[in-house]
Amino acid sequence: MPNVDDEPSPTRVTLTRDGPILIEGPVEVVLDDGRVVRSDRFVVAICACRRSRKYPWCDTSHRRRTPASAARKG
Template sequence: MPNEPVEPAHRVTVTNDGPILLEGPVEVVLDDGTTARSDRFVVAVCVCRRSRSYPWCDTSHRARAKRRTS
């Protein structure tokens, strides 16, 4: 209806090789039914499940180059 207030949209950014970025605050419901909450302005949600702080991204998805010893 034209007279109803419009709720502002929350931005979701999908990256090619990293987390999903959400404008916060957010609540994430996990597959076991528990809820994780973040009050941050922007939060990175892990999609690779390698994060030690899942569901939040800790950049574990980044490839770590091994040093070569000569």
């Protein structure tokens, strides 16, 4: 019977509302063109809105986006 202490701990992924996906690092990300990028940070922010100039890493560009509900009221 395997010892529970020998099992690797799962990687924690946190989804944030209107923001990036946070992943406990280090991580490697495979891009749609097949390139692999790596971050050795202890928490990595992955862009979910594709507005980042540093994609796939989040550069907080999502903060400048106008919420859809506010745009409809105007």
